Amino acid sequence: MNKLQVSMRGQNVIASPIRKFLPLMRAAEERGTRVYKLNVGDPDLVPPPKFFETIKKYNPASLGYAPSPGIKAHTEAWIKYYRQFGVDLAAADIIPTVGCAEAIMLALQAVADIGDEVLVFEPLYTSYKSFSVMTGIKLVPVLLPIENNFALPDAKIIEKKITKKTKAIVVINPDNPTGKLWSDKELSTIIKIAKKHNLFIISDETYREIRFDSKKPVCLLSHKDAPQNVVVCDSVSKRFSMPGARIGCVVSCNKAIMQSILKFAQARLSAGTLEQLGLVPLLQHSKRYTDQITREYHRRRDVVAQGLSKIPAVFKPAQGAFYQAVGLPVDDAEEFVKFMIGKFTYKGATVMVTPMRDFYISQGKGKNEIRIAYVLNTKDLKQAMDVLARGVEEYNR
């Protein structure tokens, strides 16, 4: 007889490494400890008020489904938004999604089947690991060591990982969790490999504008050699500080890919109607807001780097997104985080960061690494970095 049991997928999928310390954190707060939370990439910045103003004005008789390919005004606003990065899109090239998370799921399922392989670079934004279990697509990691500041290895090393089953390469630019910006040379290498082996590139550009090198943000679709191979996964979550809106999009000039994604999208009906409407003016005039938050994250990046310079830590200041990956002088970052939340306080406060072990697919990597998400104002961040430095000293005593 059949047993009533959870699927293998359900059993194998990992819990969010970011959220697994929450019970310890709550206990610390109940003890009266102030916890500086640098663990979740949930922006603290005020989103553009235009979003709420627009939604308030909308007063329909009923709240219907949006069309699966997106509300016309919303997709047109994305098209205008992309033009500033040299990307000219037709309406059929873009479908709004429920955050970048859904865009990635749709893209993965359009480029690969169960048992196929997708190359990723580790450390890796952990949701990809869950998506791999959910879709039955195998992730094949290429290691980017922290000691090399996450630089891309030689093309030959990447090509060695390609098999008959490989269908795509994932690039996250700017990257979570490393804060890496991909150089033009690195992107060209990936495009060359993709073209040579007929692979898709899933380009996760959630943090596109948040880069600290004063260069123009890049969309891989603008690369002259790339378009047919590229599927961009995008989001408003970080760009407009509104992950709660749950809006992103999937974009490709490859018609066959977009036709498949549209059929998937029809099955899940649509992204939110109100949120699509509220985002129209933001997408039409994004630069002022994104310039402003990039300056703020840049200041925070400098505060974090300054704080870390007091610890014998392995790191180079992040180049983009709002994360700093750090090799700490501790034996085990998970134990260190438990110590910080469970026991340690300095001036009544402690710090919550994310251990990076779960950001790796290969066993045994990242044992002493943490990720800092700088989602606090510079004053609190400075204090948090002091607490972190004291915590490292105390942990090693």
Ligand SMILES: Cc1ncc(COP(=O)(O)O)c(C=O)c1O
């Ligand atoms: C690299 C990356 N991709 C995708 C996502 C998911 O974004 P969304 O909130 O749009 O689903 C995140 C969220 O942190 C991310 O860091």
